[in-house]
Amino acid sequence: MEAIQREQKRCGYCGRYYKPDPRTRKTQKSCAQAACRAKRKMESQRKWTEANPGYFQGRYEKVKQWRERHPITSVSGEKGSVRYKTRYPLRSQSGEWFS
Numbered sequence: 531m532e533a534i535q536r537e538q539k540r541c542g543y544c545g546r547y548y549k550p551d552p553r554t555r556k557t558q559k560s561c562a563q564a565a566c567r568a569k570r571k572m573e574s575q576r577k578w579t580e581a582n583p584g585y586f587q588g589r590y591e592k593v594k595q596w597r598e599r600h601p602i603t604s605v606s607g608e609k610g611s612v613r614y615k616t617r618y619p620l621r622s623q624s625g626e627w628f629s
């Protein structure tokens with residue numbers, strides 16, 4: 531029984547025990563239920579926004595200023611390719627991991 535309990539983690543949202551994904555067990559805090567994962571996602575996004583106040587606003591202003599100073603006249607060309615770095619929050623593609 532103890533070995534099983536060590537393998538299992540308790541969901542911080544519904545309180546049920548679940549078997550965490552070996553790849554994310556250190557950070558995983560919710561079970562595979564869609565409702566719990568949605569809550570966890572919302573909470574992490576809220577915490578991130580609180581930790582980075584005005585991030586989007588400040589970023590937009592910077593981009594706007596930069597674009598005003600660097601008007602794009604041509605996107606094509608050898609050095610014309612523009613790459614945007616975009617960060618998406620980590621998420622599992624399906625609940626199958628947790629089963």
Ligand SMILES: [Zn+2]
Pocket residue numbers: 541542543544545546560561562563566
């Ligand atoms: Zn849960």
